[in-house]
Amino acid sequence: MTTVQLKSKIQKAIDNVAENVLPEILDFINSIQNQPSNKPDVDKFIDKFFKEDDNLLICLAE
Secondary structure: OOHHHHHHHHHHHHHOOOHHHHHHHHHHHHHHOOOOOOHHHHHHHHHHHHHHOHHHHHHHHO
């Protein structure tokens, strides 16, 4: 998958997120923006994110 495709999918997912979750997403993006890629941390965040907001997962599945 290309970078453009990934960014598009991320944008679509963000568009379907509950408004109260957006600050957490922004905080996470800001925290990793200037750091080297650390896949385990990203995986932990994604797992936590989906566990905390089951409605998000449902929206993304639609």
